[in-house]
Amino acid sequence: MALDASIKGWKYCRPIMVVDGTFLKSSYGGTMLKACTQDANSKIFPLAFSVVDSENVSWKWFFFNIRKTYGVRDNVHNI
DSSP states (O other), rough: OHHHHHHHHGGSSSEEEEEEEEEOSSSOOEEEEEEEOOOSSSSSEEEEEESSSSSSHHHHHHHHHHHHHHHHHTTTEOO
């Protein structure tokens, strides 16, 4: 899920995208995948997040949707 404000604000952020996943320790389980960057004030700027059943296959789906939503930008580095 990517919020409209994140989609519109991406062009004003630094060309670095940080992605991470973390296990959810609730009765439902799953994994939360998230993508963030830094804005012009060096603050964390959330781009997208998703809660998925399994981390293995879902990374490919997550990156596909990030690219579909945000497009390709010159000099972007994924960390």
